[in-house]
Amino acid sequence: MLKCGMSGSQVKVFGKAIQALSRVSDELWLDPSEKGLALRSVNSCRSAYGCVLFSPVFFQHYQWSTSVKMNDNDSTSSNLNCKLGMKSILPIFRCLNSLERNVEKCKIFTRSDKCKVVIEFLCRHGIRRTHNVCFQESQPLQVIFEKNMCSNTLVIQPRVLAEAIVLFTSSQEEVTLAVTPLSVCLKSSSDEPVDVTSSVYSEMFVGPDEFDFFQIGVDSEITFCFKELKGILTFSEATHAPIAIHFDFPGKPMALSIDDMLLEANFILATLADEPSRASSPQSLCLSPKQKRSEPLSSNSEAGKNVTSKAPECILRKVAPKRLYPKETLTDVSALENCGSPIMKRANGDRSEVSESSVSDTEEVPGSPYLRKFSCMFFGAVSSNRQERFNHPFDGLATASDSEEDMNDGSFSTF
Amino acid sequence: MPHWAPVNLPAAFLLHSVTPGVSNMIAKLAKTCTLRISPDKLNFILSDKVANGGVSMWCELEQENFFSEFQMEGVSAENNEIYLELTSENLSRALKTAQNARALKIKLTNKHFPCLTVSIELLSVSNSSRIVTHDIPVRVIPRKLWKDLREPTVPDADVSIYLPVLKTMKSIVEKMKNISNHLIIEANLNGELNLKIETELVCVTTHFKDLGNPPSASEDASQDRNPGQMAEVRIDIRRLLQFLAGQQVNPTKAVCNIVSNKIVHFDLLHEDVSLQYFIPAFS
Numbered sequence: 001m002l003k004c005g006m007s008g009s010q011v012k013v014f015g016k017a018i019q020a021l022s023r024v025s026d027e028l029w030l031d032p033s034e035k036g037l038a039l040r041s042v043n044s045c046r047s048a049y050g051c052v053l054f055s056p057v058f059f060q061h062y063q064w065s066t067s068v069k070m071n072d073n074d075s076t077s078s079n080l081n082c083k084l085g086m087k088s089i090l091p092i093f094r095c096l097n098s099l100e101r102n103v104e105k106c107k108i109f110t111r112s113d114k115c116k117v118v119i120e121f122l123c124r125h126g127i128r129r130t131h132n133v134c135f136q137e138s139q140p141l142q143v144i145f146e147k148n149m150c151s152n153t154l155v156i157q158p159r160v161l162a163e164a165i166v167l168f169t170s171s172q173e174e175v176t177l178a179v180t181p182l183s184v185c186l187k188s189s190s191d192e193p194v195d196v197t198s199s200v201y202s203e204m205f206v207g208p209d210e211f212d213f214f215q216i217g218v219d220s221e222i223t224f225c226f227k228e229l230k231g232i233l234t235f236s237e238a239t240h241a242p243i244a245i246h247f248d249f250p251g252k253p254m255a256l257s258i259d260d261m262l263l264e265a266n267f268i269l270a271t272l273a274d275e276p277s278r279a280s281s282p283q284s285l286c287l288s289p290k291q292k293r294s295e296p297l298s299s300n301s302e303a304g305k306n307v308t309s310k311a312p313e314c315i316l317r318k319v320a321p322k323r324l325y326p327k328e329t330l331t332d333v334s335a336l337e338n339c340g341s342p343i344m345k346r347a348n349g350d351r352s353e354v355s356e357s358s359v360s361d362t363e364e365v366p367g368s369p370y371l372r373k374f375s376c377m378f379f380g381a382v383s384s385n386r387q388e389r390f391n392h393p394f395d396g397l398a399t400a401s402d403s404e405e406d407m408n409d410g411s412f413s414t415f
Numbered sequence: 416m417p418h419w420a421p422v423n424l425p426a427a428f429l430l431h432s433v434t435p436g437v438s439n440m441i442a443k444l445a446k447t448c449t450l451r452i453s454p455d456k457l458n459f460i461l462s463d464k465v466a467n468g469g470v471s472m473w474c475e476l477e478q479e480n481f482f483s484e485f486q487m488e489g490v491s492a493e494n495n496e497i498y499l500e501l502t503s504e505n506l507s508r509a510l511k512t513a514q515n516a517r518a519l520k521i522k523l524t525n526k527h528f529p530c531l532t533v534s535i536e537l538l539s540v541s542n543s544s545r546i547v548t549h550d551i552p553v554r555v556i557p558r559k560l561w562k563d564l565r566e567p568t569v570p571d572a573d574v575s576i577y578l579p580v581l582k583t584m585k586s587i588v589e590k591m592k593n594i595s596n597h598l599i600i601e602a603n604l605n606g607e608l609n610l611k612i613e614t615e616l617v618c619v620t621t622h623f624k625d626l627g628n629p630p631s632a633s634e635d636a637s638q639d640r641n642p643g644q645m646a647e648v649r650i651d652i653r654r655l656l657q658f659l660a661g662q663q664v665n666p667t668k669a670v671c672n673i674v675s676n677k678i679v680h681f682d683l684l685h686e687d688v689s690l691q692y693f694i695p696a697f698s
Contacts, residue, residue: 163537167512167547200505201530201550207543 002032002080002110002117003063008103010058011121015093016238017052017265022086023231024050024267029140030082030110030117032064036263040140041086047270048228049143052235058262060105080110082117083138092119092131102127143268147255150246151217152179158236158243160210165230167202174272175229177247178221183207184214189223189272212242222250223272232256232267239263250274436664437476437688438507443661444472444692445503449556449564450531452487452497455479459503462563469695470654473566480687490558497523498556498564501531509533509549517544529553567693570680572672573646575631576602578681579623581669584610585659587621592652594619597697600655600679601647602671604628604640612652629670646673650694658692666690 006014021028021041025048029040036055042048056062066079093099105122115137121129164186168175174189187203208214236243236258247254251273258265441448441459445467451458457478463471478485489495510533513519518536523529530550537545556564578584587610591598595612602608608623658681668684681692 163545167549199552200509202509202548204545204547206545209543210545 001063001065002030002037002108003061004032004037004059004109005061005105005107006059007105008100010060011093011103011106012096012100013058013238013263014054014106015096015099016235017054017263018086018089018093019096020231020235020265020267021050021052022090023227024048026086028084028086028089029138030080030084030135031140032080034064036062037064038140040142042141048225049141049268050228050231050266051142052263052265054263055261079139081137081139082110082115082135083140084117084133084135088133092133143253143266145253145255145266145268147244147246147257147266150248150255152220152245152247153213153215154179154184154211154245155213155242156211156245158233158241160206161229161233161243162237164204164206165233167204168226172199173226174223175226176221176223177245179216180219181208181216184211213244218249220247220249222247222254224254224269228267228269229256232258232265235265239265247271436685437474438503438510440661440663440685440690441474442503442507444657447500448472448503450499450501450553451564452499453489454487454495457481458566460564463567463693463695468651468654471567471693473691474688475690476688494558494561496561498561499523499529499531500554500556501551505549505551506531506533509551512537512547512549523553524550526550529555567691569682569691570672570674570678572680573640573675574602574604574673575629576604576606576608576671576673577627577629578669578671579608579626581659581662581665585656585662588652588656588659591619591621592656596652597649598652598655599647599649600671600673601645602626602673603645604642607645608671609645646675648673648676648679648694648696650679651697654694658694 017039018028021039024041025043027041029038031038031040034056036053036058038051038053040049040051042050099121102123103121104124107120107122108117109120110117115135117133117135119131119133123129167186168188172188176187176189178185178187184206185203186206188199188201232243239258239260241258241260244257244259245254246257250271253268253270256267256269437459445459445461449458449460449462451460455478457476459472459474461467461470461472463469487495487497489497510519513533513535516535517538520534522532522534524532526532529552531553533549533551535547535549537547588598591610591612594617595614597612599611599613600608601611606624606626606628608626609620610623611618611620662683664685666683666685668682670682672680672682674680676696678693678695681690681694683690683692
């Protein structure tokens with residue numbers, strides 16, 4: 001159950017967050033908790049994830065509670081598992097400048113009896129506009145990613161990035177960030193086969209002194225999708241906060257984040273892995289033996305070893321789409337549906353079922369000359385019992401064994 | 416400064432200036448065009464192929480008006496020219512980032528394939544220099560095809576007339592495009608120009624008066640012709656619209672030459688850039 005209110009200028013920031021998340025996917029989770037209201041979005045091929053968490057102090061008022069359902073002899077408390085279509089919610093937050101001017105107060109609340117979110121705008125001249133948006137019951141996903149453990153961190157003012165963005169045409173889907181301790185270069189991805197007539201190769205060098213924070217532990221060149229970068233950039237311009245970029249080596253996900261007193265935004269993107277490296281490298285993480293697929297590779301055998309030694313960061317999974325973002329065709333959807341939608345399910349009892357997801361084998365293009373491997377994020381289902389989660393941080397993860405000794409003490413952050 | 420790749424093409428040239436306006440205009444007029452480089456001029460050329468609907472374009476600029484440094488070397492001493500084919504939008508986009516550049520260099524390079532490398536030095540707020548490079552792929556046109564790319568001969572016009580404000584013309588033609596695919600452009604030596612469309616249901620004509628006629632080159636021709644008599648050409652309306660859409664700024668001089676039922680020739684001068692655009696009669 002959610003009930004919150006904000007002013008016109010706060011609506012603008014809220015709307016910008018939704019717009020940024022719309023670049024990630026067509027669906028949005030509304031996930032309120034005691035930490036605040038989180039908006040989450042994951043793309044269909046699981047290579048991009050966005051989450052914007054608005055803290056309770058962002059709002060004029062914020063109330064949240066779990067709803068208690070009486071179920072036979074048991075009462076289980078559940079979160080608001082609310083998934084909205086972007087098509088429904090994005091038009092409501094269009095024309096943000098005019099919303100900022102005209103809206104005096106905006107209230108968002110959920111109706112416990114029906115699956116509806118009500119967004120009410122109290123505007124000037126006594127006009128009240130109410131939107132009722134139906135939602136689908138769906139457990140949100142979150143990414144487990146330790147951004148502070150990344151060797152490379154850059155913090156940059158959005159204006160600087162905005163100047164770089166202009167260089168690249170919208171037809172270029174991927175962009176490469178190459179760093180050394182002395183320089184940072186943003187350039188067109190050179191992996192794609194060059195079409196002589198149309199593609200311009202552009203690069204921009206930015207000196208270390210342009211960054212608010214510059215720490216490069218390892219020389220690296222990562223390639224990621226351009227679309228999400230643009231999304232977070234427009235959002236950061238609205239919040240006037242600098243963007244932090246956390247990354248390591250190619251193949252490992254990168255994080256773009258904005259941290260401000262009132263909100264925290266994190267966009268975790270997959271990066272292209274270098275071709276020669278095998279996905280089942282020692283860094284791959286354990287996967288649940290409960291999962292239905294026989295893949296990935298050797299992870300299962302390594303699972304027992306790895307879980308204790310390393311904090312979970314990401315799963316490297318062999319996938320072979322030709323591009324980072326295969327065109328979303330029917331096969332994608334059906335492939336994901338065939339997973340048995342583990343994402344949607346909640347396990348009975350205390351443990352939440354892992355939603356392991358990645359582009360399935362059906363994506364493999366046999367004989368494709370450009371086999372790409374990229375890492376997928378490891379998703380954990382958001383447990384409704386937060387307290388329990390704090391005690392057993394790995395409940396959200398699949399672990400190789402059920403025994404308690406295997407629990408890692410290492411801390412990690414969930415978004 | 417980054418080290419430039421060695422060039423082993425017919426020429427190397429170094430330019431130093433900012434010319435986004437011209438490239439924007441060209442990008443609107445032609446998707447792909449030929450850039451001809453000669454010691455004193457640069458030309459953007461579109462030759463009259465069936466694919467263009469027979470439209471051709473010749474745009475010329477004197478290099479000394481734009482560049483502080485210009486070096487080129489053609490194929491040979493007798494053929495001191497370079498012809499490059501490129502996608503116009505790539506160039507205009509690259510030059511757009513040079514709006515507030517401290518320095519701009521354009522160089523013909525060979526990185527895996529021939530490129531026009533545009534190198535821009537931007538000054539950022541924190542006073543540090545940022546270097547941006549764009550490698551625009553180009554195709555070097557071999558000498559045997561140069562004959563198709565010569566400057567078109569200006570036809571003897573039946574009527575020459577100064578054009579009205581191009582923006583006005585454009586908004587009118589834009590509306591007319593919804594009614595018909597063809598348009599008749601006609602003018603006389605009394606400074607009158609008409610744009611006409613005719614369909615089964617409706618005829619629409621827009622009349623422009625008092626436009627003025629440039630002094631005729633040949634005295635005899637103008638004496639013989641009845642000043643009120645219209646010379647007309649029926650053309651594809653989309654070609655005219657494309658031409659007008661490329662004119663963001665009203666030119667210094669704009670003349671329209673009509674050869675009855677053959678061709679309409681637009682001759683514009685934008686400050687230091689001359690543009691000629693030919694639209695043939697619709698057959």
